[in-house]
Amino acid sequence: MLTHDMSLFPSRRDEKWKYSDLRSSLSHLSDGIEDENKPNFLLPDGLTLEEVDCEFSSVKNISSTLVENYCNKAWKINVPKNFKSDQSLIISNLNSGHSRIIININTGGCLSLVEYHESQSNSFINTNVIINIMDKGELDRIIFHDDVQETVRISSAIINSGPNTKITQNTISFGSALSRFETILTASGENLNATINGAYLLSGNRHCDMTSNIELLKQNCHIRQLVKGVVKDKSSGVFQGKFHVHRPAQHTNAEMRHDALMLSDTSKIRSKPELEIYADDVACAHGNTIGQLDEDVLFYLRQRSIPLAKAEAMLTEAFVSDVFYSLEDDQLRENILTKIRGRL
Amino acid sequence: MLRINNLSANVDDGNKQIINNLSLAVPAGEVHAIMGPNGAGKSTLSYVLTGKPGYEVTGGEVLLSGESLLDFSPEERAAKGVFLSFQYPIEIPGVPTMTFLKTALNAQRRANGLDEMGAPEFLKKSRALAKELKIKPDMLKRPLNVGFSGGEKKRMEIFQMMMLEPNFILMDETDSGLDVDALRVVAEGVNKLRDPKRGILIITHYQRLLDYIVPDKVHVLSAGRIAASGNAEFAKKLEIEGYDAYA
Numbered sequence: 001m002l003t004h005d006m007s008l009f010p011s012r013r014d015e016k017w018k019y020s021d022l023r024s025s026l027s028h029l030s031d032g033i034e035d036e037n038k039p040n041f042l043l044p045d046g047l048t049l050e051e052v053d054c055e056f057s058s059v060k061n062i063s064s065t066l067v068e069n070y071c072n073k074a075w076k077i078n079v080p081k082n083f084k085s086d087q088s089l090i091i092s093n094l095n096s097g098h099s100r101i102i103i104n105i106n107t108g109g110c111l112s113l114v115e116y117h118e119s120q121s122n123s124f125i126n127t128n129v130i131i132n133i134m135d136k137g138e139l140d141r142i143i144f145h146d147d148v149q150e151t152v153r154i155s156s157a158i159i160n161s162g163p164n165t166k167i168t169q170n171t172i173s174f175g176s177a178l179s180r181f182e183t184i185l186t187a188s189g190e191n192l193n194a195t196i197n198g199a200y201l202l203s204g205n206r207h208c209d210m211t212s213n214i215e216l217l218k219q220n221c222h223i224r225q226l227v228k229g230v231v232k233d234k235s236s237g238v239f240q241g242k243f244h245v246h247r248p249a250q251h252t253n254a255e256m257r258h259d260a261l262m263l264s265d266t267s268k269i270r271s272k273p274e275l276e277i278y279a280d281d282v283a284c285a286h287g288n289t290i291g292q293l294d295e296d297v298l299f300y301l302r303q304r305s306i307p308l309a310k311a312e313a314m315l316t317e318a319f320v321s322d323v324f325y326s327l328e329d330d331q332l333r334e335n336i337l338t339k340i341r342g343r344l
Numbered sequence: 345m346l347r348i349n350n351l352s353a354n355v356d357d358g359n360k361q362i363i364n365n366l367s368l369a370v371p372a373g374e375v376h377a378i379m380g381p382n383g384a385g386k387s388t389l390s391y392v393l394t395g396k397p398g399y400e401v402t403g404g405e406v407l408l409s410g411e412s413l414l415d416f417s418p419e420e421r422a423a424k425g426v427f428l429s430f431q432y433p434i435e436i437p438g439v440p441t442m443t444f445l446k447t448a449l450n451a452q453r454r455a456n457g458l459d460e461m462g463a464p465e466f467l468k469k470s471r472a473l474a475k476e477l478k479i480k481p482d483m484l485k486r487p488l489n490v491g492f493s494g495g496e497k498k499r500m501e502i503f504q505m506m507m508l509e510p511n512f513i514l515m516d517e518t519d520s521g522l523d524v525d526a527l528r529v530v531a532e533g534v535n536k537l538r539d540p541k542r543g544i545l546i547i548t549h550y551q552r553l554l555d556y557i558v559p560d561k562v563h564v565l566s567a568g569r570i571a572a573s574g575n576a577e578f579a580k581k582l583e584i585e586g587y588d589a590y591a
Contacts, residue, residue: 299396300434302418303427304448304504305455311419314447318438318487 010062019238019270020209022062025152025178032123035097036071039127043077044087044112050076054100057130059184063156067100067128074100079137083109092116094155100128105137112140114332115155122150122177129157135189138166142332143181145173146339149204156182163189163218170324171198172336174343175206175235183212187249190218198227199320201343202235202267209238216249223253228320229260231267241286242274249279256286261293261319263312313344345372345543346512351404352568353392362388364568365404370512373540377554377579378547380565381587386547387431389565390516394428395421408512423455425511427504429518433497436488441500444488445470445507452508473506477533494521502533513537513544519553531556551583566590 009026010017026033041049054074057064067074077089083106091101094117105111119125133139139159147153153176161167171181183196200208210227229237239258260269273286293315301311317340327333346369353363362385370376380386392399393406395418406413413421436444450460461469474484477499489497498518505513515534519527534557538544546557554562554576562579564572564587571590574581 295397297434297436299418300430300436301444301448303394303422303430304444304508305419305422305452306448307419307451308417310447310451314439314444315436318436322438 008062008065016211016240019240020178020180020207022152022154022178022180026124029122029124029152031121032096032125034070036073037094037097037099037125039075039091039099039101040093041075041077042090042092044085044089046083046085047077047079047089050078052076052102057128057158059158061156061182061184063126063128063154063182064158066126067098070098071100074102076102077104079103079105079109079111081106081108083111085110085112088112088114090114090116092118094125094127095119096121096123096125098126098128100130103129103131105131105133105139107134108136109134110138110140114142115144117143117145117147117153117155119147119151119153119176122148123152125151125153127153127155129155131157131159133159133161133165133167135162136164137162139168141167141169143169143171143173144339145171145179145181145208147174147176147179149176149206151176151179153179154182155180156184159183159185161185161187161189161192161194164191165189165193167192167194167196168326169194169196170327171210172324172339173198173200173208173210175200175202175208175237177205178207178209180209180211183214185212186215186217187221188217190220192221192223194221194223195326196223196225197323197326199323199340200229200237201320201340202229202231202237203233203343204235205233206235207238209240211238211240213242214244214254216243216245216252216254218248219250219252221249221252221254223255225256226323227258228323229258229269230263230316230320231260231269232263234264234266236268236270238270239288240272240274242276243284243286245275245277245279245282245284247278250281252279252282252284254282254284257288259289259319260291261316262290263293263316313341316344317341345409346370346545347407349405349407351392351406352402353388353399354402355388356398356400361402362568363392366565366569368563368570370543370545372543374560375538375544375546375557376561376563377559378545378563378565379549379551379579379582379587381591384565385568386565387516390428390514390547393514394418394426419451420455423452427508427510427513429498429501429505429513429515431517431520433489433501435490435492437490439488441484441486441488442470445504448504449507470507473503477503477506478529479503495523495526498522498526498530499533502530505537506533511542513542515544515546517547517549519548519550527553528556551579554579564590
């Protein structure tokens with residue numbers, strides 16, 4: 001058991017954390033660093049929750065290490081073969097301490113997963129989600145993040161996908177003192193079809209880091225990634241994305257985009273898109289843009305009587321909302337857009 | 345209605361005087377046209393009147409119904425009823441046309457102390473006008489001007505104009521990019537807006553729009569000032585003789 005060994009926590013000296021200095025952001029916090037948390041689970045009919053021992057995971061990162069140090073148990077959900085439901089698995093109360101959630105989606109099973117990361121306290125929160133998807137399995141994952149400004153949060157999802165799987169992930173974050181959402185996806189089977197989207201809208205001194213690492217081991221995988229960010233005041237946004245295309249992963253078709261809007265001179269955006277490719281017959285692209293609202297468009301709206309602040313809000317909403325156009329659940333999409341509107 | 349007295353203006357970051365001691369009066373109920381060669385200051389005039397950032401007024405005044413316009417922000421001028429039909433209407437991805445228009449209409453109503461227009465009344469009014477302008481209903485659901493042809497964009501400007509019912513209309517090169525049929529639809533829309541209480545100023549390169557919207561007066565803008573004025577026949581003379589005599 002480690003007790004506040006701060007050297008455990010990565011700082012800006014660690015390449016993967018150089019834009020999100022976890023160690024220094026924890027210096028003013030004591031709550032949550034050694035606590036084990038029990039999340040709330042709302043299960044669709046047909047799924048059950050199991051309490052299991054917290055074993056070591058194959059992916060070593062700070063989130064896993066902390067969970068393995070401080071937690072005795074993990075929460076495991078088994079999605080049976082060919083499972084389908086119009087209900088979502090809803091996970092909430094991810095509001096303090098460490099939790100590990102293990103989800104196994106068996107052959108042909110489909111899971112809709114919604115996570116609410118909404119803390120009202122200035123504590124440290126670490127959520128470690130391990131998802132294994134078997135042949136023809138499908139995962140639709142939505143992550144809502146809406147903490148108070150003082151919270152320090154890391155969330156790491158370690159996803160392993162088998163052949164012919166489908167993954168759709170949408171993250172919406174409003175940041176906190178430090179928040180980081182990591183997706184570590186290993187495509188161990190061919191024909192993965194994945195969409196990994198996200199948006200962050202930050203104000204005040206908030207910070208949000210969206211980091212993903214996608215390992216493509218087999219052929220014919222199709223990946224689309226679109227992350228959009230808006231920063232104002234003194235907030236800061238980070239995007240780190242990596243596609244690692246291994247030698248057997250021929251006919252990979254992968255596209256990564258990050259577009260950010262800076263609405264103040266004191267806000268920051270840091271972006272690190274990476275492609276590492278060893279296969280020779282692939283289509284991989286990355287794009288990254290950072291800009292401001294277009295003055296001509298703002299003038300057009302103002303010439304139609306729309307006050308400047310409202311015009312800025314309309315254009316900002318339009319900028320981020322296309323991330324969520326592909327959401328099939330109308331109600332959910334409207335909830336996300338309403339949350340976004342409330343922050344503009 | 346609109347009175348411009350000795351107006352001078354330049355672009356913020358340049359020293360070049362683009363509008364140079366310009367005076368012009370457009371009474372309510374009249375349609376005036378401003379013609380002139382490239383670089384005469386036609387578009388600058390429309391931007392200065394509507395308050396676009398980046399232009400600096402260095403002298404003179406602009407009065408709308410006796411009230412000085414230059415003291416107000418672009419949105420305040422718009423709410424007072426000054427409408428600019430843009431030479432190049434802007435495309436706004438992600439903002440549906442109807443959302444944009446409802447926001448604009450209700451912002452204008454709020455600024456004038458009126459209650460917001462409810463959805464049923466708004467839909468009824470917009471659908472009727474769209475039909476009149478041969479605008480397909482699905483265009484109103486699409487993001488504003490995105491993927492619209494040149495003619496559709498200009499028709500959308502007229503549609504907005506009819507929805508917002510401005511007191512004073514400025515039309516900047518509305519005929520550019522329009523085929524004859526689109527030109528006729530646009531002109532019919534503008535002619536319907538001719539009203540004893542409303543002034544209209546049309547800025548154009550060519551005379552052909554004026555065949556459809558017959559002006560009460562025609563002015564030549566050259567080197568940032570009004571160089572000559574005449575009646576509708578004067579436009580035809582300009583079309584034949586060119587602007588050289590006024591340079």
